[in-house]
Amino acid sequence: MTSYLKERWLAILETTGDAAMMVGDLFRSILKYRVDGELFFAQAGRIGVDSLAVVGITSIFVGMVLALQTGYSFMNVFGEPLYVGTVVGFSIFKELGPVLTAIVVAGRIGASIAAELGTMKVTEQIDALYTLGTSPTRYLGVPRFLATALMLPVLTIYADFVGILGGYIVAVGKLGIPAVVYWNDVLINIDIETVAHGLLKAVAFAAIVAVTACYVGFTTSGGAEGVGRSTTKSVVVSMVSILISDYFLSAFLVAVGIG
Amino acid sequence: MIQIRNLWKKFGSRRVLCGVDLDIEEGETITIIGGSGTGKSVTLKHMVGLMAPDQGTILVDGVDIAAVHHEEELFKIQxxxxxxFQGxxxxxxxxxxxxxxxxxxxxxxxxxxxxxMNVAKEKLALVGLHEVEHMKPSELSGGMRKRVGLARAIAHDPKYIVYDEPTTGLDPITSDVINELIVELRRKLGVTSVAVTHDMVSAYKISTRIAMLYEGKIIALGTPAEIQNTSNPYVKQFVTGSSHGPIKIKLRESD
Known part of the structure; x- marks a missing residue:
């Protein structure tokens, strides 16, 4: 039992060390070499444009259910649906927008990056890149990392607005709150710090998703089964890391006065 | 010239290479033979810097590739x-x-x-492929993929060509076409080649020398004729493809 735990602990340390080295390599490549625009925009399109529909659907329904639950709960307590816009706005901008978008992107894009790079690893395409004078981190990792880091905050802003719109539909259409009251509730309480709070977290989540997917992809072994394992691992590790880091990031940002 | 000295490598607790020594002379085609999992491909990957040894040196024209850690320096040797590649x-x-x-x-x-792109067309023609530049790899047969891989390997006019199982998975006729290409490349380009295979027909045809890897060491080295007529029981069993002899393959893990 002790030796098993020791082995597991060493494996975790080794993985963490390797991942940290890959992150170092990523940043060194970004600072030292010109980023290939064609590869970057191809990835940005894949991550951003192709995720619009799923992020939109998720966000509109999250906004709708949030307005519905808040409205009914406050009606039970205060006798009328107060502060629906405030609750929807704060929840979406600070938490649900960045977190849910990151989870959708981890499931959709993180899995696809891990599977793609994993397949390239087991079919020796990664080794082939080395022998052809190309660093896989620079050629494959950097465009994916930068595209995720740019597109996740953009998708988060989009998710925020769609979520607020979802809340508006239920607040005005179902709960009978006047549109001007809903918008006032949203706008009066949402300041630049609140938006920055959500966006800074989105950048951190983007780094988690991209680094996890690239690292898991680059270290895939064991053929088709290994690619399947890597895909699942990338999604699970990303999602858990997003949720854990969300608490600490939120606590830190609040402590330094951002949101 | 490539000089491999006392090369050791293990994966987890499994020792794969246990002190490999091998010299590859200029202009020759040397083939490393050996059973599956004996470390043939691992040896090749050490030679080009895709793997780092646990111990030992690999001198490529006098430079120890195992001691090069800077990426740009490594690319210069690569x-x-x-x-x-095999696939x-x-x-x-x-x-x-x-x-x-x-x-x-x-x-x-x-x-x-x-x-x-012009060089790509020229190299593709050299391996017998025409009008395929715009096709995707998924549209090619196994033999064609190998030929494209070969064209890619020789595109930058390398000094050394490394073949990892060049005929594995191909039918005998396509295998022979690839063998002919390897021989022709040596004749036309004068390159030094290292191949690993367990296809003895291929090994005899393409090699100027053959080395056998067994239990992590080179146990025999000689011309194709010397290997074919060897008295070493291990080599003899391998080249004749017999299940009877000193090399024991487990039928079951419990054996």
């Missing part, structure tokens, strides 16, 4: 090599022409896109 390892997202031109653009900075 520039001397062309590598034909060809063509990039799925690129066309055949882009695959062949890929290394050229990276390893020869300053080569224009157009010049690289």
């Amino acid at each position: 520039n001397k090599f062309g590598f034909l 060809a390892a063509l990039f799925d997202s690129l066309t055949v022409g882009e695959n062949v031109a890929f290394g050229l653009k990276n390893l020869r900075p300053g080569v224009s896109e157009r010049a690289a």
Whole structure:
């Protein structure tokens, strides 16, 4: 039992060390070499444009259910649906927008990056890149990392607005709150710090998703089964890391006065 | 010249290479034979810097590739090599022409896109392929993929070509076509080649020397004729493909 735990602990340390080295390599490549625009925009399109529909659907329904639950709960307590816009706005901008978008992107894009790079690893395409004078981190990792880091905050802003719109539909259409009251509730309480709070977290989540997917992809072994394992691992590790880091990031940002 | 000295490598608790020593002379084609999992491909990957040894040196024209840690320096040495991977390892997202031109653009900075594509066409013609530049790797047969892989390996005119199981998975006739190509490349380009295979027909045809790897060490080295007529019972069993002899393969893990 002790030796098993020791082995597991060493494996975790080794993985963490390797991942940290890959992150170092990523940043060194970004600072030292010109980023290939064609590869970057191809990835940005894949991550951003192709995720619009799923992020939109998720966000509109999250906004709708949030307005519905808040409205009914406050009606039970205060006798009328107060502060629906405030609750929807704060929840979406600070938490649900960045977190849910990151989870959708981890499931959709993180899995696809891990599977793609994993397949390239087991079919020796990664080794082939080395022998052809190309660093896989620079050629494959950097465009994916930068595209995720740019597109996740953009998708988060989009998710925020769609979520607020979802809340508006239920607040005005179902709960009978006047549109001007809903918008006032949203706008009066949402300041630049609140938006920055959500966006800074989105950048951190983007780094988690991209680094996890690239690292898991680059270290895939064991053929088709290994690619399947890597895909699942990338999604699970990303999602858990997003949720854990969300608490600490939120606590830190609040402590330094951002949101 | 490539000089491998006292090369050791283990994966987890499994020792794969236990002190490999091998000299590869200029202009020769040396083939490393041995059973599955004996470390043939691992030896090749050490030679081109894709793996780092636990112990030992690999001197490529006098420079120890195992001691080079700076990426740019490593690329300079890798520039001397062309590598034909077992499954060809063509990039799925690129066309055949882009695959062949890929290394050229990276390893020869300053080569224009157009010049690289012209070289790609020329190298594809050298391996007997015409009008395939715009096809995707998924549209090619196994033999064609190997030939494209070979064209990509020789695109930057390397000094050394490394073949990892060049005929595995191919029918006998296509295998012979690949063997002929390897022999022709040595004749036409004068390159030094290292191949690993367990296909003895291929080994006899393409090699000037054959080395046998067994239990992590080179146990025999000689010309194809010497290997064919060897009295070493291990080599004899392997080259004749007999299940009876000193090399024991477990039928079951419990054996």
